[in-house]
Amino acid sequence: MTSSLGHALLGLLARTPGTGYDLTQRMSRPVGYFWSAAHSQIYPELARLESAGLVRHEIIEGAGPRPTKRYELTELGRRELTEWVTSAAEPARERDPLMLRVYSLWLAEPAAATDLINQVRQGHVRRREEYAEMAATLEAGGTDRQGLAEPGFAAYATLRAGLGYEEHRIVWCDWLLDRLRENPGSAN
Amino acid sequence: MTSSLGHALLGLLARTPGTGYDLTQRMSRPVGYFWSAAHSQIYPELARLESAGLVRHEIIEGAGPRPTKRYELTELGRRELTEWVTSAAEPARERDPLMLRVYSLWLAEPAAATDLINQVRQGHVRRREEYAEMAATLEAGGTDRQGLAEPGFAAYATLRAGLGYEEHRIVWCDWLLDRLRENPGSAN
DNA sequence: ATCACCATGTAAGCTGTTACATGATTAA
DNA sequence: TTAATCATGTAACAGCTTACATGGTGAT
Numbered sequence: 001m002t003s004s005l006g007h008a009l010l011g012l013l014a015r016t017p018g019t020g021y022d023l024t025q026r027m028s029r030p031v032g033y034f035w036s037a038a039h040s041q042i043y044p045e046l047a048r049l050e051s052a053g054l055v056r057h058e059i060i061e062g063a064g065p066r067p068t069k070r071y072e073l074t075e076l077g078r079r080e081l082t083e084w085v086t087s088a089a090e091p092a093r094e095r096d097p098l099m100l101r102v103y104s105l106w107l108a109e110p111a112a113a114t115d116l117i118n119q120v121r122q123g124h125v126r127r128r129e130e131y132a133e134m135a136a137t138l139e140a141g142g143t144d145r146q147g148l149a150e151p152g153f154a155a156y157a158t159l160r161a162g163l164g165y166e167e168h169r170i171v172w173c174d175w176l177l178d179r180l181r182e183n184p185g186s187a188n
Numbered sequence: 189m190t191s192s193l194g195h196a197l198l199g200l201l202a203r204t205p206g207t208g209y210d211l212t213q214r215m216s217r218p219v220g221y222f223w224s225a226a227h228s229q230i231y232p233e234l235a236r237l238e239s240a241g242l243v244r245h246e247i248i249e250g251a252g253p254r255p256t257k258r259y260e261l262t263e264l265g266r267r268e269l270t271e272w273v274t275s276a277a278e279p280a281r282e283r284d285p286l287m288l289r290v291y292s293l294w295l296a297e298p299a300a301a302t303d304l305i306n307q308v309r310q311g312h313v314r315r316r317e318e319y320a321e322m323a324a325t326l327e328a329g330g331t332d333r334q335g336l337a338e339p340g341f342a343a344y345a346t347l348r349a350g351l352g353y354e355e356h357r358i359v360w361c362d363w364l365l366d367r368l369r370e371n372p373g374s375a376n
Numbered sequence: 377a378t379c380a381c382c383a384t385g386t387a388a389g390c391t392g393t394t395a396c397a398t399g400a401t402t403a404a
Numbered sequence: 405t406t407a408a409t410c411a412t413g414t415a416a417c418a419g420c421t422t423a424c425a426t427g428g429t430g431a432t
Contacts, residue, residue, distance in 0.1 A: 014295065064426085064427065088307075226392080253412075
């Protein structure tokens with residue numbers, strides 16, 4: 001009955017306990033590459049996880065008008081996460097806004113289409129560099145050679161997937177740009 | 189102000205007019221690879237597009253208790269779609285449920301992890317074959333050599349992206365499976 | 377003083393999924 | 405006659421985004 005967001009939060013807390021604010025930050029940078037959430041979604045979800053007995057909190061000192069809560073996994077939460085992680089994967093329904101555009105790209109001026117794809121390509125190159133740097137850092141620290149049972153390896157595996165994704169997209173952009181150059185006009 | 193689903197429907201109607209039921213079918217197979225929607229979402233969206241003047245309908249004979257409506261684009265709808273297609277692409281927030289699992293894969297038994305990744309790999313291989321067949325059909329018909337201004341080429345371009353995606357995922361699965369074989373135990 | 381950062385929440389609205397509801401035509 | 409296909413809608417709910425609301429600490 002726990003949602004994807006719930007499992008994302010459990011996955012973060014299994015590594016290090018933290019406040020809702022802290023989880024919001026962590027959701028945006030490393031995890032945000034494959035799952036994202038705003039704080040307005042995270043706070044109520046933490047409350048739900050707590051009432052399900054999967055996490056618990058203690059009050060610590062911190063800045064702010066309301067008490068600062070530090071959350072951590074319970075044994076039940078750890079068990080739930082562990083069971084979920086290898087349970088049958090639901091068929092991912094894709095939602096790719098770029099492909100939605102490309103599907104109607106035949107309506108656009110060739111120059112505008114080229115601009116669009118160039119812009120998209122740039123974004124992928126930027127992100128590839130970002131991933132490559134992170135991967136290099138992890139590799140320098142030996143994280144890539146960590147055992148399967150260590151969290152660092154799991155993070156490295158998602159990074160590798162991200163790198164592969166960006167590379168495939170860049171290759172595809174180059175293919176399309178080639179076609180747009182060869183055949184800049186209208187019909188065959 | 190038009191949503192992604194709205195643009196998906198406009199993109200379908202720009203190719204061929206059709207009923208809501210027909211659009212539901214077309215959303216599931218070729219377009220569903222990168223965008224999906226149920227009929228319960230499509231019917232109200234068509235009504236919204238119509239009240240915005242982007243599509244119009246005529247009543248035709250058909251089976252069913254209610255009148256059968258055939259929708260088509262208006263000139264305004266075509267213009268809206270054409271402008272949108274090359275407008276600034278919003279940064280896609282990724283939502284990849286598999287990576288969410290992988291991020292917590294360090295908690296799983298190595299055997300269970302291997303099973304999961306094998307299962308995922310199989311799914312990608314199946315889909316790659318599906319795409320490859322469709323691509324072969326289009327190539328045999330010369331669709332891949334169509335001009336940029338023809339809808340067939342746009343469809344072919346999305347197919348190529350799909351093929352590339354599946355391939356990259358298979359490569360990544362193989363990399364992970366290799367690691368799981370090499371290092372089936374716990375910590376380093 | 378002003379700004380950035382820490383910190384937690386609620387509310388309104390949109391998008392998307394699942395379930396409910398109806399009924400005609402055609403083929404096995 | 406039974407099932408599949410054509411055909412259109414509504415309702416309830418879950419998930420996610422954007423905006424509203426508050427206020428303390430520390431650095432410039």
